[in-house]
Amino acid sequence: MIWTLDNFPAAINHLTPLTRKKALAIANALVAQGFQEKLALSIASSHAKQWYREATVQERHRFDQASTQAQSNPHPPQSSRRGADIAVKPDPAGWAVVSPSGDRATELYPRKTDAVERAKTIASAEQGSVAIYKRNGALQQVVKPR
Incomplete structure (x- = not known):
C-alpha cells in the first residue's frame, strides 16, 4: 500500500x-x-x-x-525508450531515481546506494546509463551497467 x-x-x-x-x-x-x-x-x-x-x-x-x-510513487513507469539515461539525484526525502524525461522522481530511497542499485537495474533493462549526482547537485559519474 x-x-x-x-x-x-x-x-x-x-x-x-x-x-x-x-x-x-x-x-x-x-x-x-x-x-x-x-x-x-x-x-x-x-x-x-x-x-x-x-x-x-x-x-x-x-x-x-x-x-x-x-x-509517494515508488513504482516506476515502464519506458519504451531504449538507451534512456536514468539519474540518481538528491531529493529532500533522500535519493531519487529519476525517469528519462528527468522531470520527476519515479522512486525515492533513503540511502544513495539503494537508489544507485535500482537505477542500474532499470538502466540495464533499457540498455542505458546511470548519471549519479552528489548531494550538492554536481554530477559525480556516469556508469553503464552490464
Whole structure:
C-alpha cells in the first residue's frame, strides 16, 4: 500500500504534519524495498523525528514544498525508450531515481546506494546509463551497467 497525506495509518497521526510527510516518504520507500509495513512505519517515524530535529529551516521548507506525488510513487513507469539515461539525484526525502524525461522522481530511497542499485537495474533493462549526482547537485559519474 502506498500511503499519502490523506491516507495514512493511525500509528503516525501523532506526528506534526511536516514530520508525518517525511515519515510517509521514508515508509513508502522502505515498503517499496520489501520491508513489512509495520517495521517500515516504525523506522520511518524514528528517522523523520531525527530529520526534523537536525534539518535547517531551509531544508524543512524545501521538503515541505516538494511534490507529494513524486514522493509517494515508488513504482516506476515502464519506458519504451531504449538507451534512456536514468539519474540518481538528491531529493529532500533522500535519493531519487529519476525517469528519462528527468522531470520527476519515479522512486525515492533513503540511502544513495539503494537508489544507485535500482537505477542500474532499470538502466540495464533499457540498455542505458546511470548519471549519479552528489548531494550538492554536481554530477559525480556516469556508469553503464552490464
